[in-house]
Amino acid sequence: MLKGEVMRLFPTYATCDLCHNADLELISNDDTGLMLLCMECGFARAAKAQEMFQNFTICA
Structure with a gap:
């Protein structure tokens, strides 16, 4: 890690x-509107803007 560099505390990918x-x-x-559905527990929540640019399975 470089001097003055900030380490990320949270993952950059969406999680339940x-x-x-x-x-x-x-x-x-x-x-x-758009929501994220957890395939393990079934919990759903509104999707955030930064999560729209990840690889997802899109259901129609």
């Missing part, structure tokens, strides 16, 4: 807020 699994699907909800 409930179980911290990284196996997520990007889904579309008519009421809330």
Whole structure:
């Protein structure tokens, strides 16, 4: 690490807020828009803008 460099404390990839699994699907909800669905526990949350540029399985 270089002098003055800041180490990242959080992962740069999306994880489930409930179980911290990284196996997520990007889904579309008519009421809330784009959401991330955890494939392990089923928890869903609104997707953040920075998470839109990751590799996801997109369901139609």
